[in-house]
Amino acid sequence: MGKKSAPSKAEPKREEHQHDGDTAKARAGKPGGAPVDGALSGKDYRQQMKKLHVELVKLQEWVKLKGLKICIVFEGRDGAGKGGTIKAITERVSPRVFRVVALPAPTEREKSQMYIQRYLPHLPAAGEVVIFDRSWYNRAGVERVMGFCTQQDAQDFLKIAPMVEKLMVSSGLILRKYWLEVSPEEQTRRLEARIADGRKIWKLSPMDVKSYNRWYDYSKARDEMFAATDTEWAPWFVARSDDKQRARLNIIGHLLESIEYKDVRRDKIKLPKRQKAGDYREPDYPYKFIAERY
Numbered sequence: 001m002g003k004k005s006a007p008s009k010a011e012p013k014r015e016e017h018q019h020d021g022d023t024a025k026a027r028a029g030k031p032g033g034a035p036v037d038g039a040l041s042g043k044d045y046r047q048q049m050k051k052l053h054v055e056l057v058k059l060q061e062w063v064k065l066k067g068l069k070i071c072i073v074f075e076g077r078d079g080a081g082k083g084g085t086i087k088a089i090t091e092r093v094s095p096r097v098f099r100v101v102a103l104p105a106p107t108e109r110e111k112s113q114m115y116i117q118r119y120l121p122h123l124p125a126a127g128e129v130v131i132f133d134r135s136w137y138n139r140a141g142v143e144r145v146m147g148f149c150t151q152q153d154a155q156d157f158l159k160i161a162p163m164v165e166k167l168m169v170s171s172g173l174i175l176r177k178y179w180l181e182v183s184p185e186e187q188t189r190r191l192e193a194r195i196a197d198g199r200k201i202w203k204l205s206p207m208d209v210k211s212y213n214r215w216y217d218y219s220k221a222r223d224e225m226f227a228a229t230d231t232e233w234a235p236w237f238v239a240r241s242d243d244k245q246r247a248r249l250n251i252i253g254h255l256l257e258s259i260e261y262k263d264v265r266r267d268k269i270k271l272p273k274r275q276k277a278g279d280y281r282e283p284d285y286p287y288k289f290i291a292e293r294y
Contacts, residue, residue, distance in 0.1 A: 045245045052252045053092040060093045060129070062261035067126035069173045070259065073135045076180035077218060078208045079190035081241040081248075085180065086131055088248040089255075099124075102133035115139060115157065116164055123173065136161065140225040145217045146210065154221075158228035165234040174259060175234050178251055179222070180241040184215055 063070060072089075074082040090098050101122045110118045116136055124130040140161075144154040169175055182190075191212065194200040211218070230236045237254060241247040 040243070040245050045249070048249050049088065049252075052249065052256065055256050056089065056093050056252065058263050059256060059259065059261045060097050061264040061266075063129060064097060064127045065264050068259075069124040069126055070129040071124055071168070071173055071175050072129065072131045072255065073137065073175070073177040074131065074133055074180065075135065075137050075141065075178070076241065077182055077187060078211060079187045079194075080180035080182040081244045082133055082180055083203070084244055085178075085241075085248050085251055086133055089131065089252060093129075097127065098129045098131065100131045100133060115153075116160075123168070136164075137225065137229075140229070141218065141221050142207070142211065144221050145214050146207065158224065161229050162231045162234070165229070165231070169233045176255060176258060177234060177236050179226075179236050179238045180247060180251075181238055182241050186242040 062068070074086060076082055086100055090100060103118065103122075106118060119132075119136045122130060122132075136157075139149055139154060139157040143149040144151070149157075165175060191204060191208065194204040226236055239247045239251050239254075
């Protein structure tokens with residue numbers, strides 16, 4: 001096997017989540033939880049992300065070789081940066097290995113099923129990394145706060161979820177759960193930016209608007225979720241996400257450090273000589289070329 005790329009068997013030290021009173025200027029944490037001040041230049045961000053992308057490809061090849069099953073859960077308030085982080089993870093890897101699951105609202109049939117049932121078919125098989133853009137934790141958050149389930153339903157979920165996750169982990173699945181913590185000021189700025197930007201308006205659903213003034217209801221739901229489901233076998237990892245670029249780098253770095261993998265040796269690649277045209281001639285065909293406006 002090749003050189004080990006991320007030789008960290010022990011989980012990095014977990015950080016306490018940022019409280020609601022923390023200022024909007026809080027930055028994503030250094031190792032150990034200390035916030036970082038000062039802007040990160042675009043050049044520095046791209047350089048660091050390029051290095052992480054190389055490591056993600058190495059992880060991908062190791063997952064395929066060893067048949068690993070990795071499940072990554074992203075949760076957080078609207079506008080916390082989940083989608084951008086997921087895009088950063090998947091930008092340079094194969095969609096056949098890294099698969100994103102973002103389920104719509106449940107159908108009437110799904111509502112009649114056992115709650116966890118609609119998520120189970122999406123869990124990874126050998127050689128796959130599945131990323132949930134929101135997950136079964138909807139029941140602990142939006143469903144509870146917005147009245148889509150009863151308080152008893154939510155309490156039952158919080159009791160059962162740790163046991164279900166223990167079964168996942170004991171079956172050989174590697175589970176990582178990330179909560180992105182955004183401040184109220186930064187959330188407001190991002191949601192207002194969506195209203196004014198035709199590229200982002202689709203991200204602001206009617207439910208997001210209704211949820212906006214329920215900040216502390218969501219805070220209480222988050223706190224209860226952490227207390228019940230932050231377990232030894234499936235802990236929550238928290239990333240401060242007011243600075244989206246630092247959050248992406250920190251999360252990807254943590255993910256790579258938390259999973260042991262090695263650089264898979266590959267045969268040196270050399271392109272063969274292209275065949276000669278022989279008797280082939282380009283046809284005089286009226287191709288329908290698109291307009292070249294740019």
